[in-house]
Amino acid sequence: MPNEGSYAAQLELSDRIHADLPAHPEKYCMLSGDRPTGRLHLGHYFGTLIDRVRMQDMGVRTNVLIADYQVITDRDTTEHIADNVKNMVADYLAIGLDPKKTMIYAHSAVPACNQLMLPFLSLVSEAELQRNPTVKAELEASGHELTGLLLTYPVHQACDILFCKGNIVPVGRDQLPHIELTRTIARRFNKRFAPVFPEPAGLLTSTPLLPGLDGNKMSKSRGNSIEISMTADETAKRIRKSQTDGERLITFDPEGRPGVSALLTTASVCTGRSEVEIAEEIGDAGAGALKAYVTESVNDYFAPIRARREELLKDESYLLDVLAEGNARANEIAEKTLDEVRRAMGMVY
Numbered sequence: 001m002p003n004e005g006s007y008a009a010q011l012e013l014s015d016r017i018h019a020d021l022p023a024h025p026e027k028y029c030m031l032s033g034d035r036p037t038g039r040l041h042l043g044h045y046f047g048t049l050i051d052r053v054r055m056q057d058m059g060v061r062t063n064v065l066i067a068d069y070q071v072i073t074d075r076d077t078t079e080h081i082a083d084n085v086k087n088m089v090a091d092y093l094a095i096g097l098d099p100k101k102t103m104i105y106a107h108s109a110v111p112a113c114n115q116l117m118l119p120f121l122s123l124v125s126e127a128e129l130q131r132n133p134t135v136k137a138e139l140e141a142s143g144h145e146l147t148g149l150l151l152t153y154p155v156h157q158a159c160d161i162l163f164c165k166g167n168i169v170p171v172g173r174d175q176l177p178h179i180e181l182t183r184t185i186a187r188r189f190n191k192r193f194a195p196v197f198p199e200p201a202g203l204l205t206s207t208p209l210l211p212g213l214d215g216n217k218m219s220k221s222r223g224n225s226i227e228i229s230m231t232a233d234e235t236a237k238r239i240r241k242s243q244t245d246g247e248r249l250i251t252f253d254p255e256g257r258p259g260v261s262a263l264l265t266t267a268s269v270c271t272g273r274s275e276v277e278i279a280e281e282i283g284d285a286g287a288g289a290l291k292a293y294v295t296e297s298v299n300d301y302f303a304p305i306r307a308r309r310e311e312l313l314k315d316e317s318y319l320l321d322v323l324a325e326g327n328a329r330a331n332e333i334a335e336k337t338l339d340e341v342r343r344a345m346g347m348v349y
């Protein structure tokens with residue numbers, strides 16, 4: 001047996017749950033979330049959002065967190081946060097999350113969830129926090145100093161997952177160390193006090209990682225992303241400006257031709273066709289023809305989502321009502337869990 005924390009073991013667990021989900025959706029409670037630092041893009045969509053909708057529609061209990069407190073883990077400003085949150089709710093609803101089935105709520109509105117931080121912090125050592133590879137990578141990428149919040153944000157994330165007794169968390173591979181820490185915290189709490197929490201599993205996403213248009217990691221700051229909220233024209237412009245190379249014959253070669261290959265992968269996830277098949281079809285028609293095909297693929301796929309999004313944004317009060325309702329439900333659940341936690345610790349006075 002590989003040791004439990006190893007990638008192989010987590011992958012196996014993830015595969016096993018993927019296979020079991022359609023048969024026993026009622027066994028699972030999913031928690032996932034996003035930081036409202038900007039608009040959601042195609043990397044979010046194909047990487048995780050689409051899986052959330054699938055699980056919701058299968059009958060899994062689904063919870064989606066707008067991680068507003070996490071915005072200040074590696075930056076000093078909360079500029080545009082209210083607008084980002086509102087747009088995030090619009091994105092969620094437009095892609096098919098149904099607020100009757102999926103609880104959509106914001107971090108800052110659920111004090112009892114955040115209060116789990118106190119007992120949870122007592123269950124991890126400084127060394128464990130210091131060696132988290134994802135925190136280290138985020139620290140480097142941000143160019144920011146290591147704040148107490150950034151150092152402890154995997155613990156905060158454990159609170160997010162455990163307050164609603166989430167047992168599956170759809171994640172990219174880079175998030176697995178956080179899930180491992182969440183499992184450790186749950187295990188230690190249950191052992192030290194009383195069994196309250198499940199040990200959640202990371203569910204690795206069903207789609208391959210979608211690179212940005214230049215082949216690097218997709219991110220808003222690199223200008224290499226296509227956002228769900230873009231218009232068809234903005235999408236066309238972003239794709240037109242993307243960097244390719246001088247070779248006319250289109251081939252799929254992520255190492256050697258990152259720009260061309262990222263375009264092929266973008267078209268592939270939108271059409272369900274393979275990169276090689278698309279490359280062969282375009283052949284020596286060149287980057288212009290490829291870009292035209294990618295633009296059409298993205299815009300066709302997102303046209304209905306974008307139309308719904310626009311409709312939703314006409315009624316801001318509805319979006320805020322959806323959030324308020326999710327917040328109220330999250331508070332009920334969090335207070336109940338916090339009660340169990342206090343009881344487990346004998347804090348009943």
Ligand code: TRP
Nearest residue numbers: 031032033034035067157160169
């Ligand atoms: N860290 C995630 C992000 O950067 C957001 C998030 C916060 C999250 N809490 C979570 C994801 C709990 C999964 C589970 O987008």
